[in-house]
Amino acid sequence: xxxxxxxxxxxxxxxxxxxxxxxxxxxxxxxxxxxxxxxxxxxxxxxxxxxxxxxxxxxxxxxxxxxxxxxxxxxxxxxxxxxxxxxxxxxxxxxxxxxxxxxxxxxxxxxxxxxxxxxxxxxxxxxxxxxxxxxxxxxxxxxxxxxxxxxxxxxxxxxxxxxxxxxxxxxxxxxxxxxxxxxxxxxxxxxxxxxxxxxxxxxxxxxxxxxxxxxxxxxxxxxxxxxxxxxxxxxxxxxxxxxxxxxxxxxxxxxxxxxxxxxxxxxxxxxxxxxxxxxxxxxxxxxxxxxxxxxxxxxxxxxxxxxxxxxxxxxxx
Amino acid sequence: xxxxxxxxxxxxxxxxxxxxxxxxxxxxxxxxxxxxxxxxxxxxxxxxxxxxxxxxxxxxxxxxxxxxxxxxxxxxxxxxxxxxxxxxxxxxxxxxxxxxxxxxxxxxxxxxxxxxxxxxxxxxxxxxxxxxxxxxxxxxxxxxxxxxxxxxxxxxxxxxxxxxxxxxxxxxxxxxxxxxxxxxxxxxxxxxxxxxxxxxxxxxxxxxxxxxxxxxxxxxxxxxxxxxxxxxxxxxxxxxxxxxxxxxxxxxxxxxxxxxxxxxxxxxxxxxxxxxxxxxxxxxxxxxxxxxxxxxxxxxxxxxxxxxxxxxxxxxxxxxxxxxxxxxxxxxxxxxxxxxxxxxxxxxxxxxxxxxxxxxxxxxxxxxxxxxxxxxxxxxxxxxxxxxxxxxxxxxxxxxxxxxxxxxxxxxxxxxxxxxxxxxxxxxxxxxxxxxxxxxxxxxxxxxxxxxxxxxxxxxxxxxxxxxxxxxxxxxxxxxxxxxxxxxxxxxxxxxxxxxxxxxxxxxxxxxxxxx
Numbered sequence: 001x002x003x004x005x006x007x008x009x010x011x012x013x014x015x016x017x018x019x020x021x022x023x024x025x026x027x028x029x030x031x032x033x034x035x036x037x038x039x040x041x042x043x044x045x046x047x048x049x050x051x052x053x054x055x056x057x058x059x060x061x062x063x064x065x066x067x068x069x070x071x072x073x074x075x076x077x078x079x080x081x082x083x084x085x086x087x088x089x090x091x092x093x094x095x096x097x098x099x100x101x102x103x104x105x106x107x108x109x110x111x112x113x114x115x116x117x118x119x120x121x122x123x124x125x126x127x128x129x130x131x132x133x134x135x136x137x138x139x140x141x142x143x144x145x146x147x148x149x150x151x152x153x154x155x156x157x158x159x160x161x162x163x164x165x166x167x168x169x170x171x172x173x174x175x176x177x178x179x180x181x182x183x184x185x186x187x188x189x190x191x192x193x194x195x196x197x198x199x200x201x202x203x204x205x206x207x208x209x210x211x212x213x214x215x216x217x218x219x220x221x222x223x224x225x226x227x228x229x230x231x232x233x234x235x236x237x238x239x240x241x242x243x244x245x246x247x248x249x250x251x252x253x254x255x256x257x258x259x260x261x262x263x264x265x266x267x268x269x270x271x272x273x274x275x276x277x278x279x280x281x282x283x284x285x286x287x288x289x290x291x292x293x294x295x296x297x298x299x300x301x302x303x304x305x306x307x308x309x310x311x312x313x314x315x316x317x
Numbered sequence: 318x319x320x321x322x323x324x325x326x327x328x329x330x331x332x333x334x335x336x337x338x339x340x341x342x343x344x345x346x347x348x349x350x351x352x353x354x355x356x357x358x359x360x361x362x363x364x365x366x367x368x369x370x371x372x373x374x375x376x377x378x379x380x381x382x383x384x385x386x387x388x389x390x391x392x393x394x395x396x397x398x399x400x401x402x403x404x405x406x407x408x409x410x411x412x413x414x415x416x417x418x419x420x421x422x423x424x425x426x427x428x429x430x431x432x433x434x435x436x437x438x439x440x441x442x443x444x445x446x447x448x449x450x451x452x453x454x455x456x457x458x459x460x461x462x463x464x465x466x467x468x469x470x471x472x473x474x475x476x477x478x479x480x481x482x483x484x485x486x487x488x489x490x491x492x493x494x495x496x497x498x499x500x501x502x503x504x505x506x507x508x509x510x511x512x513x514x515x516x517x518x519x520x521x522x523x524x525x526x527x528x529x530x531x532x533x534x535x536x537x538x539x540x541x542x543x544x545x546x547x548x549x550x551x552x553x554x555x556x557x558x559x560x561x562x563x564x565x566x567x568x569x570x571x572x573x574x575x576x577x578x579x580x581x582x583x584x585x586x587x588x589x590x591x592x593x594x595x596x597x598x599x600x601x602x603x604x605x606x607x608x609x610x611x612x613x614x615x616x617x618x619x620x621x622x623x624x625x626x627x628x629x630x631x632x633x634x635x636x637x638x639x640x641x642x643x644x645x646x647x648x649x650x651x652x653x654x655x656x657x658x659x660x661x662x663x664x665x666x667x668x669x670x671x672x673x674x675x676x677x678x679x680x681x682x683x684x685x686x687x688x689x690x691x692x693x694x695x696x697x698x699x700x701x702x703x704x705x706x707x708x709x710x711x712x713x714x715x716x717x718x719x720x721x722x723x724x725x726x727x728x729x730x731x732x733x734x735x736x737x738x739x740x741x742x743x744x745x746x747x748x749x750x751x752x753x754x755x756x757x758x759x760x761x762x763x764x765x766x767x768x769x770x771x772x773x774x775x776x777x778x779x780x781x782x783x784x785x786x787x788x789x790x791x792x793x794x795x796x797x798x799x800x801x802x803x804x805x806x807x808x809x810x811x812x813x814x815x816x817x818x819x820x821x822x823x824x825x826x827x828x829x830x831x832x833x
Contacts, residue, residue, distance in 0.1 A: 059439075062440070062617070062618025062619055063617055063618055065618075099618055100617075100618070101616060101743040101749070101750050101751055101755065102750060102751060102752070102754065103667070103750040103751065103752055103802075143672055145675065145679065147679065148752075190679070191675070191676045191679035191680055192679050192680050192681075192682065192687075193680070194432075194687060194688065194693075194696075195686070195687070196429075196432040196433060196686045196687060199347050199429065200347060200425075200428065200429045200432050200688070201345045201346070201347060202345075202346045202347065202348065202349065203345045203346055205345060207345055245436060245686075246436065246439050246457065246458075247436055247437055247438065247439035247458075248436055248685065248686050249685060249686060
């Protein structure tokens with residue numbers, strides 16, 4: 001008899017879409033590792049909300065208070081060739097609420113593996129037009145409980161995504177990028193064999209809605225390509241799923257939507273060759289069945305050649 | 318070299334995707350899948366069994382049917398014959414779904430409504446809480462809030478009314494002894510297993526009418542949905558070639574008459590006072606404080622001023638003669654050594670919770686938005702009914718005693734809860750955190766333990782070969798509350814003892830009802 005009202009939040013999607021983009025090595029950005037180059041990243045995200053959307057109704061909940069989700073995400077991107085990268089990530093998540101008496105949880109979430117290729121790249125005017133394609137798969141790694149909103153570590157379902165990312169970058173360093181991904185989700189399996197969505201279901205299997213994520217980004221390379229700054233607007237739309245009812249608990253198959261604005265910088269200090277520093281902020285603007293989260297990310301990246309590399313001097317750093 | 322590197326992960330990804338998504342897009346079951354079956358027995362003497370609320374199986378009268386040889390009956394048979402000869406896809410689906418008497422389906426509908434309405438009111442902006450209003454059920458918060466006491470009562474009325482109605486049905490079936498349509502005319506196309514029950518009145522029509530009557534009273538906003546279900550059910554009996562129109566009309570009026578008798582009991586059983594106003598609730602709390610030196614408090618933010626149904630203990634019992642007779646001895650005083658042992662255990666269990674314990678806590682949680690623990694036990698009962706191919710009268714007997722016992726268990730449990738008014742772990746153990754939400758009523762004894770012990774006791778009596786399973790379910794459901802962090806072990810153990818005593822009172826009644 002859960003008296004506490006729960007709600008799922010969007011940050012499950014961190015490993016699926018890496019929303020907002022932690023650049024230089026993500027599925028959603030416009031950068032490619034060259035052949036034999038590898039980039040490691042370690043990122044920490046601190047994400048909080050104290051208001052959320054119960055269906056479309058925005059509210060607070062005294063039994064949640066301020067909800068905090070912290071994520072530590074190691075990841076790497078490897079250039080299999082100049083035009084094909086493989087990317088992998090495994091977030092570790094910790095959740096807690098300032099109100100109520102429910103325990104937070106922590107643990108590894110979903111391991112993600114992406115293949116990213118350059119489908120098209122040509123000079124156009126005084127810039128370059130590119131199109132990147134990505135396929136990816138994320139799989140829950142641990143036996144975390146997805147039916148534990150809003151504390152759950154993840155959605156608990158496999159997720160296969162196809163992404164297209166067009167980008168036009170002027171030689172002077174200004175660029176504009178769009179990206180869209182379609183996410184096909186497998187089932188989640190919960191720990192009870194009856195639940196009510198818009199009807200009772202006699203099964204422990206949850207049919208998860210597919211979803212689409214999208215983003216538009218305006219960026220600029222400054223100081224001889226040592227500082228990258230970006231502003232982005234992105235979002236998520238679920239295809240199907242149901243709204244949390246009044247004072248009901250959240251559930252993995254809720255219809256989770258949001259729009260969000262973000263800022264991002266990536267600095268490559270010249271005194272530390274190969275290293276980069278990442279900082280990012282994101283704010284949810286509108287949502288449905290998600291928390292209105294404010295998230296900050298900080299991290300470091302380290303890039304180096306492991307085989308058959310050309311001179312790395314012409315790489316971004 | 319370069320190609321190989323590309324191909325390998327691509328194949329791996331494609332393969333993994335195939336494996337993982339294979340299982341997608343299957344239809345998830347919204348009800349229990351079973352094939353309509355031939356009854357293991359007909360219980361021809363069922364009309365002699367003792368009803369619970371009706372004075373006898375002849376209390377409710379129904380008109381005598383037309384004679385089997387009459388022109389009218391022959392015309393009905395002819396009409397049925399053409400009706401069932403060719404079915405649309407929709408009609409066939411309805412026949413398969415209802416499976417004839419439809420008792421299991423109506424039980425599922427009762428569970429569905431319990432789950433749908435089992436939502437606690439949200440606070441107002443000023444920190445106060447609104448309450449459901451039976452006179453304006455459509456105003457938020459919708460009426461009812463089908464919490465466990467409410468749902469237990471709804472199941473009990475539904476099931477007990479079915480049982481009395483079917484005893485009456487059997488009485489008239491064998492009194493009038495008009496053959497069922499398919500036995501009167503072998504050329505009628507039928508779509509369900511046949512039996513030798515006399516046809517008038519139709520047991521399916523009775524079950525539909527009782528269900529409509531009771532469930533509409535319990536869930537008034539579902540009036541149209543329930544009515545549409547009842548019409549479909551009664552029609553399906555004709556589409557199936559099982560009942561002529563007069564069998565259904567007779568069954569319908571019988572069902573409605575029995576439903577009315579049970580609704581009259583419900584109107585004066587004390588439930589309307591169970592959700593007492595704040596001053597009454599406060600006085601109950603103060604009495605406990607004076608008696609024991611402790612009291613329970615709701616720990617939500619904002620605080621809910623009144624717990625769930627403080628006066629449910631005053632609601633009329635079915636089988637237990639006296640609620641105080643099954644009241645447990647009482648919990649240890651907070652901070653006594655015995656309490657400390659229980660608190661230490663809770664801390665230890667929650668801090669080192671295994672996946673297995675977590676699964677048990679969640680599997681049995683039956684919390685908000687679910688059919689509650691009584692609903693869970695109804696589900697088990699229905700599965701055993703199908704397994705044993707019980708006819709609807711015998712099946713209704715199972716559900717009636719199960720649900721009367723569980724409502725009595727609820728009443729007895731709520732008596733203990735508000736008499737002892739014992740603090741929950743989150744109140745008595747500062748800083749303690751749970752993995753299940755703590756319900757809005759005192760701790761001692763555990764409702765899960767009492768519902769489950771009473772339910773297991775009754776079902777084990779009826780299905781002795783499954784005793785070990787039911788006892789195991791009951792123990793697990795009870796312990797699940799400790800793993801969830803919302804009950805002490807003594808809440809569970811004393812609830813279990815008390816629940817068993819309640820179950821025995823129901824069994825005592827069952828032994829003498831003629832249905833052995």
